[in-house]
Amino acid sequence: KPLLPINVSKPFNKPLLSPRGVRMDTDSSTAAVVQHHKKDKILLIMGATGCGKTRVSIDLATRFKSEIINSDKMQVYKGLDITTNKVPIQDRLGVPHHLLGEFDPDDGELTPSEFRLAGGLAISGIVSRHKLPIVVGGSNSLIHALVVDRFNPELNVFDVSNPVSTQLRYNCCFLWVDVSFPVLCDYLCMRVDEMLESGMFDELSEYYCSVDSASQTGLRKAIGVPEFDRYFKKYPPGSGCGRGIGGEWDRVRRGLYEDCVREIKDNTCQLAKRQMGKILRLKGAGWDLQRVDATESFREVMMASSEDDDNKKKKKRRKKKKKRWMEVWGRDVMEPSMKIVKRFLEE
Template structure:
């Protein structure tokens, strides 16, 4: 069950629970203010001469960063926020930066973007090699500069915490792994960041992720992977090959290539062997997706423990509701989910971002 996107739910979420309506609330002042006047500092070198040096106080650009494990609702939060605070979104999912495999990498659709501009989403040619954190720091920094120049709020959203770290720290050393515990995490940032951490109880999240894999398969994930494996350049696409689903279905697609008719019995039904390999692949995808979520949570805890000011928003109850809603088409259940999502996730998120933007 995907977290639903619906234009009809956005405005009520912005006005419900006494949240201000969607309109500019002077959030652009930090972006277009002229630099303050220079402060003259006297530097006495001797009794007969003085030197005056102009010192400018540079204000860091404000950036909202939405973090969380895969499948926790970060994308939905980013769209809801972006439609209320005029924003543009920068993807920080290391698999979604590449062109192709839109279902497998779970990219947000054009329709669900609701007109919000997205950057670094499906823009990198997978044949050009793997995108490094240093590459992302450069590209993401340019995207932030462009968004700020348009007097919009940059929202960085994605589950790849290594990319987020590379983007926002003041001094980034690509040779150091700050997540293995052997190197300290810097709290010196090159942007004025508001970190939103969307958290879901791990058992609840795993149940949801397993259902989401089934939904992705129903949406054509296997057909997409079959086409990918049949392409000439797929073997050279180092980065995209790491997407969950690509290696897991490798053995299945090698033994049962598309259009071969292998593994089909009377009436075109799959034989037992084909069904078993398919089910093993799906099981592996679900297990690896949950393990990915666990690693992502571990990295977030590492950043929080190092002193990053992460504002945690608990989406657990809303996910319990969405799981029930997926099994019950009753509209009352969907309304209940919307109420819980608005109360537990969007209300605190809106307040956090609003306060962040109001502080000079």
């Protein structure tokens, strides 16, 4: 595909580059990005999948003049919005989001080097609009590629035998939203059920029909796609084998469906564990990650969700618990996060 020219002074309101128009050479315009970004302040919100990064980013973006850049390696692609948990437009509260659902998965896998360049351009655009770039997403390899001064695509820094550089090309504030693993895992299992209720299964059936299931790259690696593969092989969507004959699922099909859901839950918890390991590795190497603990608020949110609002009394109790959850979230997560960001911006 032809490479599009890069114009760094152009605002980055819509994708500046075609998906694979990301230019990998260092011509004078990319050099311009390199020159002025050392002093540019950026906020990075890190944390395992499901720990509340998105909520923190939007809460902060409504308080500080900012725009958000996605750093989740599955959410960069178009499609599978429910499965990959992209923040819906109405929940973005008007905050511009970049690199979220912008790349066509058919163009192949977005490499960390391409992310470094596309993210770098998004940052330049946001800075030129006098706003704070907020980078949010669980993919630590992308975050690493974006911020280190010298990026070597050949080196896997999450392999313990390789060094992690602390020389960064931006003035970075790292906010780490942490939730204790067992609490997060319970929450993630509940979230998978909610995602399925809000249409994940139908989205995956449609996706299965539209792509080559043998391929194992890019969006096809999103949790949910490989796990449901054997189900759709046995019960192809659109052949009368969707949700079951006459609305009733036969026992075998239901069993297979439940196995796939269990696998999704296990793999999501394992992803969270791996991501936590990577964050600890960056912290151990000297990255100045500032931790906020969202564990207590997650306990509260789960208690609130366990209340069915099938009668007036329970509805009232649920409302009270939701209020309690919002108080704890404000106290444990938002207040310290705002202090951290304020201090960083005043430095």
